[in-house]
Amino acid sequence: MAKKGFTRRQFTGTAAAAAGAVAASSFGAPYVARGAEKVVKLGFLGPLTGEVAGWALPGRNACLIWADQVNAAGGIKIGDDNYMVEIVSYDNEYLTDKSLIGAKKLVLEDEVKLVLMLGGTDAPAAVQFFTKQKMLSTTLLPSDLTPDTLYHLAPAEVHPLYNVTGVEWLAENRPELKTAAICAQDDELGWPSVATYLAAFEAAGIDVVYNKYFDIATTDFAPVVTAMLAENPDIVCLDTAYPDFVNLLCEQLFLQDYKGQIISCTLDFYGRIIEKTSTEFLEGLIFQFPDFDDPAMNEPHINFENPNEFFVNYNERFPDAWSAVTWEYPAIAEMWRLAAEKAGSVEPMDVFAALKEGGRGPHVFGDADWWGEELWGIDNALVGNWPVVQIQNGKATIVEYRNIIDWWNKHGELLKKHTAEQG
Amino acid sequence: MDTVVQTLVNALMQSSFVALMAVGLVLIFGVMRVINFAHGEFYMAGAYVVFWLYAQHDLPFFAAVVAAMIIVGIIGLIIEQLLFKPMRENPLGGLIMSIGVLFILQVLAAVTFGVGLMKHIPPLYPGATPLFGMDGVSVPWQRLVAFGIAVLLLIGFWLFLKRTRLGWALRACAQDREAAALQGMSINRLALIAMGLGAGLAGAAGAIMAPLVRVYPYIGGPVIVTAFIVIVVGGIGSLEGAVLAAVLYTFFHTFVATYLDGTIASILGLLLMLLVLIVRPAGLLGKGEKV
Numbered sequence A: 001m002a003k004k005g006f007t008r009r010q011f012t013g014t015a016a017a018a019a020g021a022v023a024a025s026s027f028g029a030p031y032v033a034r035g036a037e038k039v040v041k042l043g044f045l046g047p048l049t050g051e052v053a054g055w056a057l058p059g060r061n062a063c064l065i066w067a068d069q070v071n072a073a074g075g076i077k078i079g080d081d082n083y084m085v086e087i088v089s090y091d092n093e094y095l096t097d098k099s100l101i102g103a104k105k106l107v108l109e110d111e112v113k114l115v116l117m118l119g120g121t122d123a124p125a126a127v128q129f130f131t132k133q134k135m136l137s138t139t140l141l142p143s144d145l146t147p148d149t150l151y152h153l154a155p156a157e158v159h160p161l162y163n164v165t166g167v168e169w170l171a172e173n174r175p176e177l178k179t180a181a182i183c184a185q186d187d188e189l190g191w192p193s194v195a196t197y198l199a200a201f202e203a204a205g206i207d208v209v210y211n212k213y214f215d216i217a218t219t220d221f222a223p224v225v226t227a228m229l230a231e232n233p234d235i236v237c238l239d240t241a242y243p244d245f246v247n248l249l250c251e252q253l254f255l256q257d258y259k260g261q262i263i264s265c266t267l268d269f270y271g272r273i274i275e276k277t278s279t280e281f282l283e284g285l286i287f288q289f290p291d292f293d294d295p296a297m298n299e300p301h302i303n304f305e306n307p308n309e310f311f312v313n314y315n316e317r318f319p320d321a322w323s324a325v326t327w328e329y330p331a332i333a334e335m336w337r338l339a340a341e342k343a344g345s346v347e348p349m350d351v352f353a354a355l356k357e358g359g360r361g362p363h364v365f366g367d368a369d370w371w372g373e374e375l376w377g378i379d380n381a382l383v384g385n386w387p388v389v390q391i392q393n394g395k396a397t398i399v400e401y402r403n404i405i406d407w408w409n410k411h412g413e414l415l416k417k418h419t420a421e422q423g
Numbered sequence B: 001m002d003t004v005v006q007t008l009v010n011a012l013m014q015s016s017f018v019a020l021m022a023v024g025l026v027l028i029f030g031v032m033r034v035i036n037f038a039h040g041e042f043y044m045a046g047a048y049v050v051f052w053l054y055a056q057h058d059l060p061f062f063a064a065v066v067a068a069m070i071i072v073g074i075i076g077l078i079i080e081q082l083l084f085k086p087m088r089e090n091p092l093g094g095l096i097m098s099i100g101v102l103f104i105l106q107v108l109a110a111v112t113f114g115v116g117l118m119k120h121i122p123p124l125y126p127g128a129t130p131l132f133g134m135d136g137v138s139v140p141w142q143r144l145v146a147f148g149i150a151v152l153l154l155i156g157f158w159l160f161l162k163r164t165r166l167g168w169a170l171r172a173c174a175q176d177r178e179a180a181a182l183q184g185m186s187i188n189r190l191a192l193i194a195m196g197l198g199a200g201l202a203g204a205a206g207a208i209m210a211p212l213v214r215v216y217p218y219i220g221g222p223v224i225v226t227a228f229i230v231i232v233v234g235g236i237g238s239l240e241g242a243v244l245a246a247v248l249y250t251f252f253h254t255f256v257a258t259y260l261d262g263t264i265a266s267i268l269g270l271l272l273m274l275l276v277l278i279v280r281p282a283g284l285l286g287k288g289e290k291v
Helices: A008-026 A057-072 A096-109 A124-133 A163-173 A190-204 A222-229 A243-255 A270-276 A307-317 A328-343 A348-359 A404-422 B002-032 B039-056 B061-087 B091-113 B141-163 B165-175 B177-182 B187-209 B220-234 B239-259 B262-279
Strands: A038-046 A076-078 A081-091 A115-117 A179-185 A207-214 A235-237 A261-263 A360-363 A366-371 A381-383 A385-392 A395-403 B128-131 B134-140
Touching: A038 A057, A038 A096, A038 A328, A057 A081, A057 A307, A057 A328, A076 A328, A081 A096, A096 A115, A096 A124, A115 A124, A115 A328, A163 A190, A163 A261, A163 A385, A163 A395, A163 A404, A179 A190, A179 A222, A190 A207, A190 A404, A207 A222, A222 A243, A222 B002, A222 B239, A222 B262, A243 A270, A328 A348, A328 A360, A348 A360, A348 A366, A360 A381, A395 A404, B002 B039, B002 B134, B002 B141, B002 B165, B002 B187, B002 B220, B002 B239, B039 B061, B039 B091, B039 B187, B039 B220, B061 B091, B061 B187, B091 B220, B128 B141, B134 B141, B141 B165, B141 B187, B141 B239, B165 B177, B165 B187, B177 B187, B220 B239, B220 B262, B239 B262
Parallel strands: A038 A081, A038 A115, A179 A207, A179 A235, A235 A261
Antiparallel strands: A076 A081, A360 A366, A366 A381, A385 A395, B128 B134
16 A cells, blocks of 8 residues: 655655755855844945945945855854844935934934944034934044044045055155145045145155145046146145046146156046056056955954955955045954954944054054044044055055054144144 | 236137137027026037047037037937926926936936046147237137137027027027017027037137137036136127127136136136126126016
8 A cells, every 4th residue: 555645754855955055055155144133234434426425335345245245254243142144325426414314314224323424514413413323434534523523433434634644655665756736636535635634744754735625526637736746846746636637637647748656535536547657657657455365464464354265255245446545444344243242242332442452453454553632622533543555556555554653753743733624 | 018918818728618608608598598507518518429429430520519419409409308397486406407417418428438537539620829929929720720610600690590490489489588578489490409509619719719628527617617707797698698798708817817827717707797897787698688
C-alpha cells in the first residue's frame, strides 16, 4: 500500500534543502531588516541635488555602504540587543527653510538618533531645532559651531582650519615661492577660507598680491583668471570653491598658460580636470583631501577600518563619484557606532556623552582633541592631524600629516586677526 | 599690456555666443511680439544635446552641434504651435506662457539628466595657442572653434535675412506685422519659422559653449539676463543693434570683471542699460514706435 503524504525521510530531506537554499540566498544579499529585529535610524540631511551635491551625495552613498557593512556583521551591539542600521535621507537642496523641514521630519517622524549634515548655509535653523530637541547632529563646517550649539559636533572636518597645513608644507618644501594670488567664491564657504589662507600665507612669509571674491553666479572664469595672472603670482590659491568652480578655474589656468604652483582646499573629480587639462599641468598641485587607496592611509594612527577596501567598494558601487568628503560621513557614523556601543545606548545624549568622554576621540587621521573654545566658543570640533595631499603622476598622494593645533599654537593670533578683518 | 590683450581676446570670444543668443531673441520678439523668457532654456537644451550625443554617445562634436540646432529648433516649433500660437493676440499671455515653458524645460532637464554636478564634456580641441607669438596671451582652441561657428552662423543668418524672400518676409513682419499680413504673408507661418530659427540659434549657442561652461538645468538664467540687456541696449527689434550691443556689452562686462570685480560688472551692466534707456529710449539702433 502506498504511503500518503511525506515520509519522515522525505520531510527531513526537504526541510534541509529548504534551509540550505534560504541560507545560501542570504550570502551576499543586502540586509533587509525583519519585523522582530531592532532598528536604529540615522538621518542624513544635506544637499543631494544642486551645485553643492558633490559634497553630500557621495557621502550619503558612502553611508549606505557603511550601513550594509555594519548590518552584514550583525549590526550594532547594545547590551544584549543587536540593532540594524537604516540611513534615512532628506534632500535640503542647501536651503535653510528646506533644511528645517527636513530636520523636523527626521526627528519627529523618522525618530532618527543622529543627523549627519554638511553644514553651512543650510544649518542654522535646523541646528537650533536639534539643540531644543536634544538631538545629536554633526557638521563638516565648524563655522556652524557656537556656544549655543551644544550637541552639534564637527568630528571629521574642521574646515577651513586644515588649509594651513598645505600652505605650511608648501613654504617648507618650496621656499622659492614668495607671492600668492587668491580667488574665492563669495559666500560663507569662501569667506572663512580666505581668512585662513591669508593667515597661513602671512605665517609662511608669502605675500598675497591678489585677493578677490567672485560671484557664485559667475559663468565665465576667463576674466577671473586673467586678473589673477596679471599679478604674476608664484602660487594661485583657489580657496574653498564648489567642485564645478575648481574644475573651470583649473581649466582656465591651463588655457591661459599658467605654469606656477596651485593650491586648493579641494580637488574633486580631479580625473575630469586632468582630462580637460593634462597630467603635467596638475602635477604638484596641493590640496587637502586624500583618496582612501593611498598607502599612507594604512598607517597605524588611522582610525578607519580597511580604508583601501572601502575605496575599492565605493568605486565599484558608485563609479567615478568619489569626492573630497565621501569618507567623512561614514567615518562619523562609525565613530557614533563605537560610542553607542560604549554607552550601551543609541539615545543621542548618551552617545554624545560617550563621544566627548575624556576630551579626546578617534579622528580618522589619528586620535585628536575636542577643541574649538578659542575659535568658536565651544569645544565641539575634533582637531588633530590632517593630510597634505599632492597630485603626483596624476594621482592624489598624501605627502605628510601635519598637526593643526601645532600651527594654531604658533599662529592663532594671525587667524583671529584675518577672520575679524573678513567679517 | 598682455592683460589688456588677453581681456580683449576673452571679450571677443564671449561676445560671439551672446550675439547668437540675442539675434534669436530679437527675431522671436520682432515677428511674434513675445518676450520669450524661455530663450535661455533653449540655450540649456542645446548644451544638453551636445552632452548627450557628443560626451555620452561619441557622436562627432560638429554633428552634435548641428543636431542641437535641429532638435532645439523643433522644440521651438512645437512650443510655438501648441502654446504661443493660441496666445497670438494676447502679449501678456505669451509672456506668461514663456515663463511656464522655462520651468517645464528646466524640470525636464533636471528629471532627465539629474541636478548634481555639472556635466563633464571634454573639449574637442583642448589647449590654447599664443596670440601672434605673444607668450602672455593665449587663445583657447575650443573657444576659437566656438567663436568661428558663432560668426559663421551669424553671417549665414544675416545673408538669409537680407538675400532670401523668406528673410525679407521675416523682416517685413518684424517691422510691421499688420502691413505684412495685408501683403498676403501668413503671420502664423512666419511666426513658426521665426520661432524655429530663434530657438535653433539659441540651441547652437548652448551647443558650442557646452564644453566651456557649467552645464546644468539652470544654466539659462544668467544667459537670458545678459541677452535681455543686450537687446534693450541694441534696440528691441533691431538685429544689427543686437550684434553691436552684444559686442559692446560683453567688452564692457569683461573689462570691468577683470579690472574691478564680476559683481560690480553685473551691476554696472544694468546701470549701462538704464543709461541707454534714458539717453536713447529706443536703444542704440532701434526705431521709436509711432504713437
